[in-house]
Amino acid sequence: MAMVLNEEAGMLKDAARGYLKASAPVSQLRKLRDSGSEDGFDRKTWADMAEMGWTGVLVPEAHGGVEMGHVAAGVIAEEMGRTLTASPYISTAIMGATALSRFGSDGQKSEWLPRIAAGEAITALAADEGRKHNPSRVAVSAERSGNGFKLNGRKTFVAEGHVADMLIVSARTAGSENEAEGITLFLVPRDAAGVTVERKDTVDSRHAADIVLDNVDVTADAVLGEVDNGLGALEAVLDAGRAGLSAEMSGSAQQCLDSTVGYLKERKQFGQIIGTFQALQHRAAHLYSEVELGKSIVLKALQTLDAAPDHAAMMVSAAKAKLGQVAQLAAREGVQMHGGMGMTDEFDIGFYMKRVRVAEALYGDANYHADKFARMRKY
């Protein structure tokens, strides 16, 4: 497959960039933070995204979506990374839509997918339970009770958990805490009795939530995919999200590079433009190279998700590992080359540094994915 965007994706990119720059730039995130927004995103922007079809980018047409695939989904995420637009896009339009369209029953699909596409339902994945990402570590229990299950336990750092209408929860139906077998995915409405959401502010001026499940009753219809055999589906949903986050980080890294190079052309010291200093030129040129490599591996991962979703894990881990490093390098170099200005809250570069730190950690940081890649390579 050619490593260039096709016409459709190219147009989507231009449209996304145009909209986000005009309507949801970094100043929007700043305003949300300063006004203490509990949602952490702008509902009007979210409605616009639905209007433009972005929330339905992975939803089949039969369920009201536009089904453009992961490359297109990544193009949007990348542009959001450029403007740091906060929204439940990755948790809902990428991960929720992937979970339901690939693993949902007919009933689950028709219940949720049209609402996701319309921007009417927000979903969140409640998988992690500890400080470090580890999808097979599941202590949250789901015991059989009557026709259904009773869920108990605590999920941590659930992105968009504070605004989700529906939670996708991994719980243990068999086996012990770290076993790959015995994990089942459940669709749990947030307003189900026994669900408590503890909102947390995160370093990127957004929010996440801990989810406490206290004797939450769900019916057998709430099972997503297979009982006891949910890890594969969970990994597939995670991979879609990881690729989306990598695309987002790629956009953030490009923006850091652009603003830094812009600053190098404008700031004067010692009677000259600082961009004439070779020490800075070389750092910027190295950063450029890293950002280019990042773009390529992200595109590769997204294309693989579209062409062979069951064989995408390695490319996705490579992308997440690479972008975790590239985006952080871009943010660090960005702050350094802005001098004191880079340390100020008034200047945007710090927002990028904080967001890519979160995006890097979410669903496995660079170390996690490098390790996973090595395991898949059998060393």
Added chain:
Amino acid sequence: MADLDAFRADVRDWLEANCPEEMRQPIQDEEDVVWGGRTFNFTEPQKLWLDRMAGKGWTVPEWPVEYGGGGLDKAHAKVLREEMRKIGARAPVQSFGIWMLGPALLKYGTHEQKLEHLPKIARGEIRWAQGYSEPNAGSDLAALMTKCEDKGDHYLVNGQKIWTSYADKADWIFVLVRTDFQAPKHEGISFILVDMDQPGVTTKPIKLISGKSPFCETFFDDARAEKHNLVGELNKGWTVAKYLLTHEREMIGGMGSGAMRPMGDVAVQQVGLNEHGMLADPILRADVVRAEIDGLAFMSTMERVADEAKAGQGTGANSSMLKYYGTELNKRRMELMMDSAGSSGLEWDADEDVARMWLRSKGNSIEGGTSEVQLNIIAKRILELPSA
């Protein structure tokens, strides 16, 4: 697509019938690499393979048929490469003529020049050397001083080149010469082709840290060059030189990426796995996996840059990015090979010559323009940062 599939089937059958068994074995050492030229000692299978491939034009699949090429477009050439890779077929010939001079002649040469020189490159008959660097013109290549005078019916060349790879084995040399000493330095340079089979051209090998002598000093003392062998216009050689360099850079940058065994496999073989099935040296494992991931990202980038070029997007200066990143990555990989090999890598002249490969790789970020020079080019051409 149907056309490509049919082509693939034909290629497969032809390769199966025509590629000698010996030419499907992995390259073990330098003797296995076919450079061609008047004095090259071919083994029988090497010669057979070269002649058969040259007969199809497939030593240079994308060159026009009239100049000895296969006349294939990129898609068909890719099929050929893929099918060759599948059976492990070696390149029938590799040379500076193919990588560097060919592309430059195709763009800037006259029809007569192409007819004279390209088919001989395609058939592996003439081996070319690159006469760019001089003792006082390395990174600052345009400072070169080798003098070229118009003697009416021919040119006379005097001066010295250095670091000329394989000059002692080459038949012809493409040379950057100064034809105007008054003009600004980039505007007095010409690009000329010189037959090395004459008393006025001599070479002296230089020994490298790897113990080998792949490059030479090359001296021109009243060497003769024919007028029709000036490529491009007089004093406009810098344009040709730069164009050739972008090809050289892409070639050097890409060299370390595809063909080599994945670093993880090498490390596992050398270091072994622990009881958890992980590479026994955990810190090495981390370095190896990062290098493998960077390798994937780099290969994807080569692919993307090529596809963008095909689609008329992207920037030509990206060849500097590929050169910079690819060679630095290759050096990293060679360090990891040494780390993995332990004491076996420290043996001089061992069966698997890791040490010499490791030492040789250090030249990757120097030849064809140093890493620092590539970073300068990226800063200037791509990032458009001002110069001091």
